[in-house]
Amino acid sequence: MAHRISMKLIPALLLAALSGTVAASGFQLLEQGSGLGNAYAGSAAKASDASTIFWNPAGMTQLQAREVSGGLTAVKPSFKFDNSASQVGVFNATGDGGDAGGWAVVPNGYLSWAVNRDLYVGLGIGAPFGLKTKYDKPWKGSAQSDEFDIKTININPSIAYRVNDMVSLGAGVSWQKIEADYFRQAAIVPGASGVRAHLSIDDDAWGWNIGALFTLSPATKVGVSYRSAIQYHTEGSSKLSSNGTPAANATGLALINSGRQSDVKANIKVPDTFVLSVTQKLSDQWEMLGDVSWTGWSSIKNVDIVRTSGPQTGRTAETLTALFEDTWRFALGANYRYTDTLKFMFGLAYDQTPVKNANTRLTALPDNDRTWFTFGTQWKPAKEQTLEFGLAYLYLQNTKINSNKSSEGRGTVIGDYDSSVWIVGAQYSIAF
Template sequence: MARQISMKVLPALLLVAFSGAASASGFQLLEAGSGLGNAYAGSAAKSSDASTIFWNPAGMTQLQAREVSGGLTAVRPSFKFNDKGSTVGVFSAGGAAGAGDGGDAGSWAFIPNGYLSWALNKDLYIGVGLSGPFGNATKYDKFWRGSAQSDEFDIKTININPSIAYRVNEKVSLGAGFSWQKIEAEYYRQVAVTPGRAGVESHMSLSDDAWGWNIGVLFTLSPSTKVGLSYRSAIQYHTDGKVKLSGDGTTLGNTTANLLTAAGGASDVEADLKVPDTFILSVSQQLSDRWEMLGDVSWTGWSSIQDVDIMRTSGVLSGSAAQILQADFQNTYRVALGANYKYTDAIKFMFGIAYDQTPVKSASTRLTSLPDNDRTWFTVGTQWKPAKEQTLEVGAAYLYIPNTKINQNETAQGRGTVLGNYDSSVWILGAQYSMAF
């Protein structure tokens, strides 16, 4: 019994640790290892520590016999809604749900990672990585104008990624891995708000685990030039969970929740979700003894997410939709450029800039739970080597997000229209420690 409990509790604890607010477009997290100071430019080519297992496993052949790397990143997004004529849903009698703009829907999130690389011989390496490649968190102050659409939305993932790499010759290395990935999603919204401000909240929870894979190749064209190509597969989830209704503690709120539950408002639910695949092309170029340039172009297949149909699988309403999230995502590109300046043998300064395209097509498909937009990264960092076998890297990033318009019309579903714009930005602080032994 104790072993069964521990096997259930451990993934849950890890998911809490690997929850995070999306820093990249959509709900993607790039904080999988070193490179924040370079805006993650050159990620599939630089192979400077064991976190290459995530970006391009072929890079392990450039490491020492045994290396370990671990890091922690703090992400602080800000999403402040400004109303421009929203209308509340039919379940919000008296306009109680339209009392405010929701405050700042962003908050601090912390994303860890860890990696181990081991050489079996001079050409064959194995490794394992632990990261959280997707995540998102938005939480509005209740009650706000969009409470019928979303009060809180939280996605957590954990990815365990065993990998292998083989040096074909001095010019070419190959790598591959497979991933076990678990996802959990929590979604809260108001389904009834009375004139007396008594509320009924819907809490939807979904989870699943699934398998994916990744491959990579690293070309060492010269001692100063490396080119990396990597691909990480899409992962298909078949999530299941529950939707529950709860009153706000008042007699009216609790009575309304019980009536809605008896009418089939609470049930088991399921939904299919395919998180996207990613392709990366990276270049690392040593310009001189002191300067290094890094470049990155990546493509993410966000069109795998269109409508997310959350269907009831129990109760009197079994077979009907509990919620349909109409995301209608498009595929995206990200371009990054970085530079490193070697100040001394022990200290390196890092710089980066990147443009990250949003998968959201327009204001009419932008969700209150994910008010995403294009973002431009401005990053700096430093790398310190206290000893030949040790590296400490710290970085900071500011993500500029332009004025983000939303016109999410869910009137037909009784959830009103959220019309306005968001003032958004993201700050990121991160540290990565790597050691050879």
């Protein structure tokens, strides 16, 4: 019994470690292994360590007999709201919410093992999606969002086969778990601020990924990979709490007694991705890397939260309106080998947002197109070991929001966000 309990705790502990944040467009996390210094250009083609299991499992055939890679990335998004003409309705809230971003940590780990010369198996653990925004209280948009937190964990066993010296194929399956928590102010009568709604949902589901690696010459590699969408049928609860004031307590009790606290369910489909990558050695010192990737964010439109208990069973408690659209990402990187043990890395990328205009932008995710500027170093303390450091600054242009939720009693948030993201990461790899 103790063994079974401990096994159940493992996913929960991993989810706690994989803190929600946001680094790529939407709530996608690209921090899945080495390559931060190159803005992850060439991700599906470079196959330089075991983290290729996530980007393109076919790349395992380029590795040594056994390889392990693990890393840690710290991400600091910043979302500072500047109010223009928000209308907060009955809440009478003041304040711009401070900085809704904060530091978070994204770890990853991989193991690759050669069964024979041409057949490899591997295992990867990471967090492909995550998000956290949290506003200081009080703030004008509290009726729409105070805090939004998404965490995922992805466990990805994989296999790769070398068809010949030019072609390798790979595939994997993914068990993925998601947890989401959403907080907002829920008072619906004047003077009753402080009644807080908390939506909590979770689920686990399966997906898959495939890839191919083409070694066109000793200097040129091309990689393609596809990772499937994953359909979640989440379940959870919608609850109310009070800040302790008499008005809030009275209103909160009335809402609870009228069936506003219940079990809920929601269907969420996280997007599929396609990556095309190239690496090209120009000389003994210089290497170029390129990437074009597509993400099917249109899988997320309106998320209906449906009650599954209480007198309002079967009714929609609320709808989270996303209206996401598919996106493209373009990345270019360069490596300069300074010595046999030291390499310098450079990268530039343009990452589209799935949020296309101010009217569909959410206070929970004030996302916009972002440009990556990255730098890194790779050091080999021994022949079979590699230590990589990376630093990235993500520039987001001025982000406008005009989120009109007045028909739902949540007011209208109008203004601008001053946003940016800093990322710092390290990855250690060893072959044995």
